[in-house]
Amino acid sequence: MNAVAQHAARLLIVADDLSGAADCAMAGLRHGLTAMVLLDTEHAPAPTSGLDILSVDVDSRRASKDVAARRNVAAVESLSRAGTRIYKKVDSTLRGNVAAEVAALAPRLGMAIVCPAYPASGRTTRDGRQWVRGVPVEASEYWRNENIPGKADLVALLSAEHLRVEHAGVGSVRGEPDALAAHLRQLQTAGVQAVVCDAESDEDLQRIARASARLDDVFWVGSAGLAPAVIEALAPTRSTAGPAADREDPQGPVLTVVGSMSSISHAQLDCLKANAGASLVALEVAVAALDDPRGDVTTVVCDALRRGQHVVVSLSQTQRGDVEDGLLFCNRLAALLAPAVRYAGGIIATGGETARALLTAAGASALRVVDEIEDGMPLLECRLPGKTLPVVTKAGGFGQPGSLHHAWRRLANEGKTANTDQINL
Known part of the structure; x- marks a missing residue:
């Protein structure tokens, strides 16, 4: 166990790139929580006081599937302890090794609650597929720029990694909160390893987060859209004061x-x-x-x-x-x-x-x-x-x-x- 793990945060965010790691960690500030972003798990300094959110960039988006899987598992094993909740940050346009990373973590962490939607930026999850401003992700510049083949069908992608996958449509998500939580619990009891949840609004993300936060042995798979809702569901607001009030203005070009x-x-x-x-x-x-x-x-x-x-x-x-x-x-x-x-x-x-x-x-x-x-x-x-x-x-x-x-x-x-x-x- 390294020095950081000895001070393990209540929420560990495992991201595939730096901007995503920082973006998700930032959501904690709105609730008065402390957050740190790591680029190097081996040589990172230990937090000097209780840390609420630790976000690590494992730099796996361009890695091979096997390397990406190993990096995600290694981060969880070295930076978490009993009681730490895990958020697997993925790209809202499904670039990278999303399915392979979920498949590597599920046997260790439990059922994955999967929803990469980011409605504020036009990214939604509908019918188990990913969309950008109403266009299927596979038809967008994000996949064209990177020559990504296939379709952005989360159920199919996760199933191809031999996971047992179920889909929670928008009707289920927008039902009674107790009913959604009960449905997720039933799926978990039945041995489901990943639930792909539809979301077309921030309210949908909040419903998913509140219902799933009641369950043990789950982890979340999402973009910077779902992260704030999960953080809010897990942690009460401590203060509305921002930590930067006494920060000096930057000096120099x-x-x-x-x-x-x-x-x-x-x-x-x-x-x-x-x-x-x-x-x-x-x-x-x-x-x-x-x-x-x-x-x-x-x-x-x-x-x-x-x-x-x-x-x-x-x-x-x-x-x-x-x-x-x-x-x-x-x-x-x-x-x-x-x-x-x-x-x-x-x-x-x-x-x-x-x-x-x-x-x-x-x-x-x-x-x-x-x-x-x-x-x-x-x-x-x-x-x-x-x-x-x-x-x-x-x-x-x-x-x-x-x-x-x-x-x-x-x-x-x-x-x-x-x-x-x-x-x-």
Whole structure:
């Protein structure tokens, strides 16, 4: 048992990427709960006081099925103890190894309550399938960008992993609360290993959470949509006061990195560049520059930050290739930008893999959840050698056109409108 497990939280969130881990943990702040996000379970610092929520990124979204399963099991075994409730965070568009991870955890944790819906962001679970703004997920840009085959049918995907699966339709979910809890208990007694629950609204998610929280030997499988409802069902509100009231404003220029392929992220990038102000330097990095031994990207970014200029770095979309190439490029970009972190007063990263690669390259292993900038955008505190750095993470496909600019204003503490210098490397 490692140092963290000795102080095990009441709720352990096991996520497949960093932005999801942080987004789910952020929900605890609304109930006055303390939360920490881990990038490294082996070398993470132990909490100094009672911790309510521990969220770990096992970085399994791009891993093979077997590796993903092992990482999830290892996280649960090393970071939980008797009485810890488990939330398995998955992508609301079912990217990654959702079924394999559930199949690995079910024999150890009990019946899975599965509902990846995130209605506030247009993601719903209906007829046991996943939808984005009324379109089947398999027909959306999320699966097209990553060449994912098949259909986003949760019942079929979980059954293919040899789980005994049942479906709770919206009629069951919206019935009497006692009836839903009794139905879930009956399924559990009958040996069902996973129940896929339909949800098309936040109220549906709350019904599912309240009914299932009454049961022992269950765990939840969902996105950042279900997590707040589960946290509310498990923990009474302690305080409405936010933990960031006495936090000092960030000092120094902000480094923003956009590694996501999502069209939503790039619309947000355009908004940031149009409105951030004259002190922002924008770099669009070509794939060829990632292998430049002269380190032009590193030099340009470090020099700009040393001059007190804010910097936003994005990867050129014209040469991204397939998803495996995208992950490789994000890791290479993070390696080039890691030396610049020492000169930054704050970090914003879109795309969970981008954020993880950058923070890991800079030497981070844990982040404290500090505040909520907007839905889906937590403000985190990262302790690095010689400094404490505010960090904002955001999943690539989430948010409004102005979300990135909103986060930048929070960290940069300014909002003057002016032209933006653009550099192409």
